[in-house]
Amino acid sequence: MITVREAQQDDAGQIAPLIDLIFDEMELDELDDVPEPGLAKVITRAYQTKTYLSSKASTVVAEADGQVVGVVFGYPSENEDDINRVLINLSKKSTDFKEPYIPDSETHSDEWYLDSIAVDPKFQGRGIGSKLLAAVPRMAMNDGKSVIGLNVDFENPAAKKLYARKGFKTVGTNTIGNHLYDHMQKAVDQPSLLYV
Numbered sequence: 034m035i036t037v038r039e040a041q042q043d044d045a046g047q048i049a050p051l052i053d054l055i056f057d058e059m060e061l062d063e064l065d066d067v068p069e070p071g072l073a074k075v076i077t078r079a080y081q082t083k084t085y086l087s088s089k090a091s092t093v094v095a096e097a098d099g100q101v102v103g104v105v106f107g108y109p110s111e112n113e114d115d116i117n118r119v120l121i122n123l124s125k126k127s128t129d130f131k132e133p134y135i136p137d138s139e140t141h142s143d144e145w146y147l148d149s150i151a152v153d154p155k156f157q158g159r160g161i162g163s164k165l166l167a168a169v170p171r172m173a174m175n176d177g178k179s180v181i182g183l184n185v186d187f188e189n190p191a192a193k194k195l196y197a198r199k200g201f202k203t204v205g206t207n208t209i210g211n212h213l214y215d216h217m218q219k220a221v222d223q224p225s226l227l228y229v
Contacts, residue, residue: 051101052104
């Protein structure tokens, strides 16, 4: 049984390895010298902040047998600087970072930005990603947004096809790190799955 629910501070340690999967795929040069445990600590601390959990962003998890097996994270585009500031400040305080980590801008204006969606590899293929994606319209509506935006790596055509099937259309491109991304958007429709 998979439960989709709002994340709590106690989930941060289980969210971090899922978000780390995304950072690995992004191959960001500025994180090359950061040891894995140091990055995990910063990610964990970020997902313990009110900024990431409720005040500026929304984090929803999929849980199976008491274990977090998936996560979706996003926020209104106007909150991007506040979200990035959390990572900048946490990386400044970490001895594992030689320089503060300063994320590239990823959003387009006036959208609810789907920053991250990840599923534990051991649980992929069970519809968890679809359940998490189905929670996104409610997250966007809760923040008063009528458009959802996301970035998909040029090197991941399968993900682009999935998002296109879900109604997302390419509206531009972004460079994040050394990768090119299609920026895709779709209008918010009524959510097909409400999380509890």
